[in-house]
Amino acid sequence: MNPMQILISLWTLVVKEVRRFTRIWPQTLLPPSITMTMYFIIFGNLIGSRIGEMDGISYMAYIVPGLIMMSVITNSYSNVASSFFSNKFQRSVEEMMVSPMPNWVILSGFVLGGMARGLGVGLIVTLVSFFFTDLNIHHPLVTLGVVTMTATLFSIGGFINALLAHKFDDISIVPIFVLTPLTYLGGVFYSINMLPEFWQSVSLANPILYMVNAFRYGILGVSDIPVGGALVAIALFIVAFFVLALWMLERGKGIRS
Amino acid sequence: MAEPALSIRGLTKVYGNGFHALKGIDLDVPEGDFFALLGPNGAGKSTTLGIVCSLVQKTAGQVKIYGIDIDRDFAKAKYHLGVVPQEFNFSQFEKVEDIILAQAGYYGLSLRQAKPRCDQLLKDLGLWDKRHGPARMLSGGMKRRLMIARALIHRPRLLILDEPTAGVDIELRRSMWDYMRRINREEGTTIILTTHYLEEAESLCRNIAIINHGEIVRNTSVRDLLTELDTETFLLDLARPIVEAPRIEGFDVEKVDSAQLALSVRKGQRLNDVFAQLSDQDMQVVSMRNRANRLEELFVSMVEGNNAKAEAKRAAQEEVRQ
Numbered sequence: 001m002n003p004m005q006i007l008i009s010l011w012t013l014v015v016k017e018v019r020r021f022t023r024i025w026p027q028t029l030l031p032p033s034i035t036m037t038m039y040f041i042i043f044g045n046l047i048g049s050r051i052g053e054m055d056g057i058s059y060m061a062y063i064v065p066g067l068i069m070m071s072v073i074t075n076s077y078s079n080v081a082s083s084f085f086s087n088k089f090q091r092s093v094e095e096m097m098v099s100p101m102p103n104w105v106i107l108s109g110f111v112l113g114g115m116a117r118g119l120g121v122g123l124i125v126t127l128v129s130f131f132f133t134d135l136n137i138h139h140p141l142v143t144l145g146v147v148t149m150t151a152t153l154f155s156i157g158g159f160i161n162a163l164l165a166h167k168f169d170d171i172s173i174v175p176i177f178v179l180t181p182l183t184y185l186g187g188v189f190y191s192i193n194m195l196p197e198f199w200q201s202v203s204l205a206n207p208i209l210y211m212v213n214a215f216r217y218g219i220l221g222v223s224d225i226p227v228g229g230a231l232v233a234i235a236l237f238i239v240a241f242f243v244l245a246l247w248m249l250e251r252g253k254g255i256r257s
Numbered sequence: 258m259a260e261p262a263l264s265i266r267g268l269t270k271v272y273g274n275g276f277h278a279l280k281g282i283d284l285d286v287p288e289g290d291f292f293a294l295l296g297p298n299g300a301g302k303s304t305t306l307g308i309v310c311s312l313v314q315k316t317a318g319q320v321k322i323y324g325i326d327i328d329r330d331f332a333k334a335k336y337h338l339g340v341v342p343q344e345f346n347f348s349q350f351e352k353v354e355d356i357i358l359a360q361a362g363y364y365g366l367s368l369r370q371a372k373p374r375c376d377q378l379l380k381d382l383g384l385w386d387k388r389h390g391p392a393r394m395l396s397g398g399m400k401r402r403l404m405i406a407r408a409l410i411h412r413p414r415l416l417i418l419d420e421p422t423a424g425v426d427i428e429l430r431r432s433m434w435d436y437m438r439r440i441n442r443e444e445g446t447t448i449i450l451t452t453h454y455l456e457e458a459e460s461l462c463r464n465i466a467i468i469n470h471g472e473i474v475r476n477t478s479v480r481d482l483l484t485e486l487d488t489e490t491f492l493l494d495l496a497r498p499i500v501e502a503p504r505i506e507g508f509d510v511e512k513v514d515s516a517q518l519a520l521s522v523r524k525g526q527r528l529n530d531v532f533a534q535l536s537d538q539d540m541q542v543v544s545m546r547n548r549a550n551r552l553e554e555l556f557v558s559m560v561e562g563n564n565a566k567a568e569a570k571r572a573a574q575e576e577v578r579q
Contacts, residue, residue: 001332005365012362016355023350091346095356095407098310098340099363100332256314257272257307 001100009101010109017113021079028079029121032071036125039067040132043189055191055222060133064126065216066188069150071125073183073208074175076118076151080110080158081171088162093255103249107159107242114155115148122147135219142227143218149234150211154179156241163245163254182208187216192224210234260324261285262337262415262447263309268318270304270471278304280471281318286449286464288323288414291441293458293479294451296468297560302451303343305468306417310340322415336364339413341404343420343451349393353384356392357407364411371410378406381436398429405433409440415447416440422457430454434461455556459483467556469563490548491528493518496541505534519548 001009021028040060048059055062087093096106129135137143157174165171186208192200203209210230217223248254263286270279279301286292296302307313309320311331320327322334347356354375361371379385382402387395392403401421408416418437422430438461440446452458458465459479466476475482495516502512508531509521520531535542 001365008365008367009363012359016351016359019355087348090348091342091344092348094310094312094340094342094346095360096363097312098335098338099360100335100365101363102332252314256312 001102006102006105009099010105010112013096013101013106013109014112014116017079017083017110018116020083021113021117028075028117029124032075032121033124033128036067036071037128039063040129044132055193057220057222058133061135061220062191062216063189064129064133064135065219066186066212068122068125068129069147069208069212069215070183070188072118072122072147072151073154073179073211075121076114076154077158077161077179078171078175079117080114080155081161081165081175082158083113084110084159084162085165085168085171088165088255089168097255104246107156107245107249110159111152111155111242114158115151118151118155119147122151137219138221139218141218142231143215145231146211146214146218146234149231149238150215153234153238153241156238156245160241160245160248163248165254179208182206183212185209186212187224188212207233207237259288260321262288262290262323263449264319264321264324265305265309266319268305268308268320269316270301270308270313271316278471279308279315279318282468282471282473284466284473284476286415286447288447289441289445290447290464291437291462292447292449293462293465294449294468295455295458295465295556296451300468301471302468303419304471306340306419306449306451310338310342310417311335312342336411337414339408339411339416341401341408341416341418341421343423345400345404347392347400347403347407350391352389353392353395353403354379354388356403357410360407361410366411374410374412375406378409382406383432398425401425402433405436409446412444413446415449418448418450420451420453422452422454430457437461467559469560470567472563474559474563488521488523491520491522491545492548493520493535493542494544496543499540503535503538503540505531 040063044060044063048063051059053059053062084093087096126135158171161171161174185203186206187203192203192209195203204225210225210233213223213225214227214230214234217227263284265282265284267281267283268279269277269281271277282301282305284305294302294305304313308315309322309327311327323337325334325337327334351359357375357378358368358371361375362368376385379388382405384395384399384402384406387399392400395403401423405418405421421437422433425433434457437448437450441448448461450458450462462479464477465479465482467474492513495518498515499512499518500515502510502518504510505520507526511519513519522528522531532542
């Protein structure tokens with residue numbers, strides 16, 4: 001395929017993916033905004049007013065970056081996992097396999113679709129947060145960079161999950177048993193400085209902690225961890241996951257007999 | 258000499274569970290041909306076509322599409338290929354038109370290039386009125402036609418149809434046959450067809466390959482194959498009921514029921530002799546027809562012969578092992 005044909009095929013796939021999650025917006029866009037509003041009301045407003053400040057910032061403002069990041073992670077991942085697995089399940093993945101579209105375009109198309117949903121939901125949650133607190137973004141480039149990279153990484157993760165999945169249960173195992181606990185323990189609702197030293201060290205092994213804190217640094221200017229290292233680590237993970245997903249796709253893992 | 262539309266050499270497929278689906282088959286399909294690949298369930302038809310379409314990974318062998326080796330440049334080869342699989346393989350929730358246009362996009366065709374072709378295909382295949390509806394609302398026959406439209410959107414030179422008329426009513430089947438004949442004749446599209454309706458293969462195809470147990474049993478023209486048919490069975494409906502089958506000199510006759518006879522006629526025998534002898538015995542024939550499609554008889558005899566050979570070979574191997 002020439003570059004123009006590659007661009008057309010990629011655009012086709014991205015538009016199809018965006019159309020998919022916007023068509024079913026009551027399942028994809030509405031629930032996270034309602035859930036996050038509940039978090040803002042209960043944790044931020046009701047409980048948060050009794051907690052006071054965290055790292056010198058009001059508790060409501062402190063949890064906003066974490067909650068936005070939580071939405072981005074969950075939605076990027078589950079969008080690609082469920083969309084690609086549905087394509088496998090309905091065998092419509094064969095439409096792409098019989099076409100001359102290169103595998104990296106297929107992977108990129110789904111990842112961009114996942115990013116669109118993750119970032120779209122992130123934007124909705126950010127807009128909702130304006131009803132509860134004022135946000136002054138301290139480092140716009142860091143904020144944008146971290147959230148985009150996180151959406152990319154978890155979209156690729158969702159793709160790998162879908163390739164390996166044999167049934168619908170297999171695409172909900174990772175979000176329920178891995179992503180949710182790691183996100184809750186990744187400093188969304190608290191600073192790890194509040195933890196005993198041992199648990200602080202354990203927390204440092206949680207990759208989501210770095211994303212949440214780097215994002216919080218971008219918005220609020222405070223972080224529990226060095227931000228530069230976090231950005232490099234996320235970038236390296238993206239490259240490693242992309243290479244792994246592409247290798248699996250080339251081998252036909254989960255899609256070719 | 259022009260490159261064949263499809264050339265297969267030594268194609269082998271061994272699945273993960275050790276099952277030898279293909280045992281080194283060779284096959285050539287000339288450009289412009291209407292070709293049937295026949296075989297019982299599990300014979301290796303869909304595996305062969307799956308490898309050609311990149312849905313199944315081959316174990317060994319070579320596949321060339323219009324001279325392009327799929328191991329060297331599969332992407333280029335895929336431009337020549339259109340595929341209509343056995344199972345519905347599109348998103349049931351998408352609109353009919355969107356499914357076809359998305360496929361065009363996967364081939365790098367812009368919306369401006371693809372839209373007129375898409376409209377034409379929708380009209381030709383009787384889907385125009387349904388184009389804005391979700392695919393799940395289509396009937397089974399319409400879904401099959403949707404897959405044909407999708408496969409043709411990029412004007413492939415080789416169209417692979419894996420049981421395209423399965424579950425389609427007779428009227429629709431005939432109209433699909435007419436459409437396939439038309440694109441083969443007018444657009445020069447080479448068509449490879451697998452089907453369980455042997456009448457379909459006899460009516461549409463010029464050449465035929467029969468595959469069984471992962472091996473090509475026969476590969477010849479339909480005409481040549483039919484000349485090999487040395488016995489045909491006719492069903493004769495009698496005017497009056499009979500108690501037992503009559504004796505007819507030189508012919509095998511069986512009683513099907515009290516008013517019907519099954520008559521085997523070998524090549525060179527004359528039906529006049531049968532009617533003369535039946536008249537002598539005061540039996541009147543009111544109508545007659547073939548018991549089965551001619552190709553079907555041949556197909557069954559070949560597959561049964563091949564099964565017997567495979568069984569004998571297996572038994573011999575078993576004996577050597579003991």
